Amino acid sequence: MTDRVATTLGLYPLPDWAKDELSSLKGHQKADLVDGSEGPEVRAAYERVREELIDDQREAGLDRIVEGQGRWDDWLAHPLAVHDGVETGGIVRYYDNNNFYRDPRVVDDLAADGGDVAAELDAATALLEDEESLQAVLPGPYTLADLATDEYYGDDAEFLAAIAEFLAGEVEALPEHETLFLLDPSLVTDSPEGEANERVSDAVDTVAAATDADVVLQSYWGAHEEKTYAHLMDADVDAFGFDFVAGDRDAHLYNVTEYGTKDAISVGLVDGQNTAVESPETVAERIDWVTEQIPSQTFDTVYATPNTELAYLPVSTYREKLSVLGEAVELAPETEVSA
Template sequence: MTDLVATTPGLYPLPDAAKQRLSDLKGHQKGDLVSGDEGPEIAAAYEEARGELIADQRTAGLDRIVEGQARWDDMLAHPLTVHENVETGGIVRYYDNNNFYRDPQVRGDLTASGDVAAELDAATELLGDDESLQAVLPGPYSLADLATDEHYGDEAEFLDAVGDFLAGEVEAFPAHETLFLLEPSLVTNPPADDGTDDLASEVVDRVAGATDGDVVVQGYWGAFEEKTYAHLMDADVDAFGFDLVAGDREQDLYNVNEYGAKDEVSLGLVDGQNTLVESPETVRERVDWFQDQVPATDFERVYLTTNTETFYLPVSKHKEKLVALAEAAVAESEVTQ
């Protein structure tokens, strides 16, 4: 029987009260804030937001609980923008949509910082005994793609260093059931040559090897190119994530049917950047459709998730989408029993 798990890739919208409080404290809106240098009042505001984001997931009935990443003002770039050897440049746009972040300019060695681990430690204290923590990180290829290297001087060496950095971060994490590595750049700006393909797969494997939890490599805003996917299959991860909302379904199906898949799969079934709220029935139909298209693959677990982060959604719509995922997973589980 397939295990259906309702979850998300994190990066939630700030609760309205927290957004206003932080705006008053910092004098700017969330997208204009710099993380990593918070005083006690700002730290308390983020702590309160973390509690609310976890409570929202608990209320919705999700199977995996993320920390919510309220402090990640620079989205996927956050683990670098708070690093002591990284300078944050101006606001830039990335992935050709409404995603903005400060350009992390790496000017020294990327040693492990423990920043994300501290967030997860705080989240763990809020979880009940029957709740499972899910860690979230940018994948090494995407994080390197979003950054500017002013220190290592070689693309391959820099990607290798980012992989070591993230592996060191993961080693400091508290116990967690799942780790989502968010890799949109592997979809939108894939490696141009076999050597980089091999290295991208190897550094993903290295980060995955730093945790005892299940590892999901989540791509979105398209589909993995054939060559990229074939190389990724060499990485010792538990699942790949496919964007069934804004991706290329035919390419996803070709990859799986041609090169196989891991024993688990993550499906982006709910639009993380559109206010239209999908019904649980629609989510179930998308799960069934995908499984029908790959009859030779019997997945042990299917993660039901939003296709992207929900940061840009109104809080109310974000919460409704969490409920849709949770209800779809419950209904699907009842059908498969």
């Protein structure tokens, strides 16, 4: 029997009170939040943010709990932005939207340097109740390399390998977690070419090998190029994530039909960038629709997720969408599918 799991890609919007409180703190600037030198008031505010984001997921009935990444002002570039061997440069547009991050310029060796993400997840673990399962969220190696500027390694292949080893070190420092989502949207927005596809698969392997948890490689804002997908099938992950909101559904299904997929699947079915709130029934139907299009395979697990991070949304809408996911996985719709 297929296990349906309601979860998210993390990166939640800050509560309104937190935006006001953090912006009012003396000397506080958005660009300084993640450099490790926050004052006690800032740290205390983020502790309250973490508690609230976990409560939101608990109330929505999600099956996996993420930390929420309230401190990740640099979005998926965050793990590099706080590294000792990285200098943050100018403000850069985050993909094709109105969000921005500081350009992480790698100027020294990327050896693991203490695990900023691990500290966040340690704090999240302390807030979990019995039977709740932690989900870790990190950028995928290709995306993190794509978002960064290399001023040290001088070779694309060496740089990607160094990024992968850095992420593996971050993963090894994490507390116990049931799932690890690697968010790698650059795989579809700026697909690797030629031999780089094989290197990407090897880089994903490096990160995935650092945990005993189930690993989901999630891309979004499009569908994988055929060659990229074929090489990713060699990566030792437990599931691929597909964006069925903004992505080309036919392209997803072609890749899966032509090259197969893993024994689990993650499906982005809730729009993470649109304030229109889907009904639980609609999302449940979409889950069925996706699995029915792949009749040759019975999945052990189907992860139902938003198609992107949720920080684009107003707080009230983000909470509604969490609840939709929590309710949808409990439904077994018998109505005609309307994906």
